[in-house]
Amino acid sequence: xxxxxxxxxxxxxxxxxxxxxxxxxxxxxxxxxxxxxxxxxxxxxxxxxxxxxxxxxxxxxxxxxxxxxxxxxxxxxxxxxxxxxxxxxxxxxxxxxxxxxxxxxxxxxxxxxxxxxxxxxxxxxxxxxxxxxxxxxxxxxxxxxxxxxxxxxxxxxxxxxxxxxxxxxxxxxxxxxxxxxxxxxxxxxxxxxxxxxxxxxxxxxxxxxxxxxxxxxxxxxxxxxxxxxxxxxxxxxxxxxxxxxxxxxxxxxxxxxxxxxxxxxxxxxxxxxxxxxxxxxxxxxxxxxxxxxxxxxxxxxxxxxxxxxxxxxxxxxxxxxxxxxxxxxxxxxxxxxxxxxxxx
Numbered sequence: 001x002x003x004x005x006x007x008x009x010x011x012x013x014x015x016x017x018x019x020x021x022x023x024x025x026x027x028x029x030x031x032x033x034x035x036x037x038x039x040x041x042x043x044x045x046x047x048x049x050x051x052x053x054x055x056x057x058x059x060x061x062x063x064x065x066x067x068x069x070x071x072x073x074x075x076x077x078x079x080x081x082x083x084x085x086x087x088x089x090x091x092x093x094x095x096x097x098x099x100x101x102x103x104x105x106x107x108x109x110x111x112x113x114x115x116x117x118x119x120x121x122x123x124x125x126x127x128x129x130x131x132x133x134x135x136x137x138x139x140x141x142x143x144x145x146x147x148x149x150x151x152x153x154x155x156x157x158x159x160x161x162x163x164x165x166x167x168x169x170x171x172x173x174x175x176x177x178x179x180x181x182x183x184x185x186x187x188x189x190x191x192x193x194x195x196x197x198x199x200x201x202x203x204x205x206x207x208x209x210x211x212x213x214x215x216x217x218x219x220x221x222x223x224x225x226x227x228x229x230x231x232x233x234x235x236x237x238x239x240x241x242x243x244x245x246x247x248x249x250x251x252x253x254x255x256x257x258x259x260x261x262x263x264x265x266x267x268x269x270x271x272x273x274x275x276x277x278x279x280x281x282x283x284x285x286x287x288x289x290x291x292x293x294x295x296x297x298x299x300x301x302x303x304x305x306x307x308x309x310x311x312x313x314x315x316x317x318x319x320x321x322x323x324x325x326x327x328x329x330x331x332x333x334x335x336x337x338x339x340x341x342x343x344x
Contacts, residue, residue: 014077014085015133017070021311022133029129030063062122065096086130090123097122170220182219185212200309202336203270203277204236210245210268217253225257226265233271237336240277241305247298248281248327256283256325277333285325299327306331 015022034055039048069092070077077085097119168186171179189212218225249266257264264284271278299318306314306329314331 013082014080014089014130015137017067017074017077019311020313023067024312025133025136026067026129027063029132030059030125033125033128034059062096062100065100066093066126069096082134086127089130090126093126094119094123166220168216168219178219182216185216188212189216199242200239200334201242202236203234203238203240206240206242206245207231207234207236207270209243210249213246214249214253214266217257221253221257224261224263225253226263228265228267230267230269230271235272235277235333235335238272238277238331239334239336240331241302241309244302244305244329245279245281247302251298252281252283252325256285259286260284272333275333277329277331279327279329281327282321282324285320285323302329 017023034052037055070089073088073092077088080088098116101118165186168179168182171182189209214225214227218227245268249268252266256266265282267280267282269278269280269282299316303316306316310331315329317328319326319328
């Protein structure tokens, strides 16, 4: 019997150079290279700061040129084999270094060297940076990352099961027909839950799952639960982690609706803005009670899954606004027509 976790630990392609986390790591490595270069070129500590400033000023044009090229060429580079991609990135780095030297001979990756020597240093630096990124990708994917996703998903399913069963149990005696219909909805939901949820899914499918879940909760809570959908500007084809919103709605019902006998509103607002998908969920906030620890665990679960899928490009923030609790998720807009790429 094969393992449910793919054990292939080979990195088959370059990192996604349009990913914010990859760009930030490249900038950090460039800063470390500049620091090392300054330490190698000083004779006394009094010269460290001015040498570092000069070296940083010389590296910035080169770095901007390389990052812009990688950003523009990232889709093309993604189609190359790993070896061809590495050679292309190193070659591009050397070309940018030579170009910077021709435009400004004072370009000081190596103040005492020729243009060719400076290009070689730039190529070595690019190779070292790629080596770090590829080693990091190999360490994180796929086995470790997928195992982590499986564990995070496994934590979500029992809560969903128990809450759904409670909703049906509350109807068995009072309204057997509605209970039967609710069980059919549960069967549909669990077909989704039992699938391989490590992959991304269209946002429209996640919303349909949320609608079915809230219909079950409305059977149990009646008019106490009011749901407001604001989906006019929602990009339904955006790829999101499965079970991204449903646990948040489960929290909204558990923490915001159940503790009170009054009517409460759960509002869901999803829209696209400048290439990012924003999902804002709001529910009543009850300061009394001891439910908030579980809420934090669910939020941390989703943060970890967002990081595994999107690295630094996604975020989840919470805010208490008077008598309301708000969760704001931001993630990059990746249409379902595009194949999923690892975060890097």
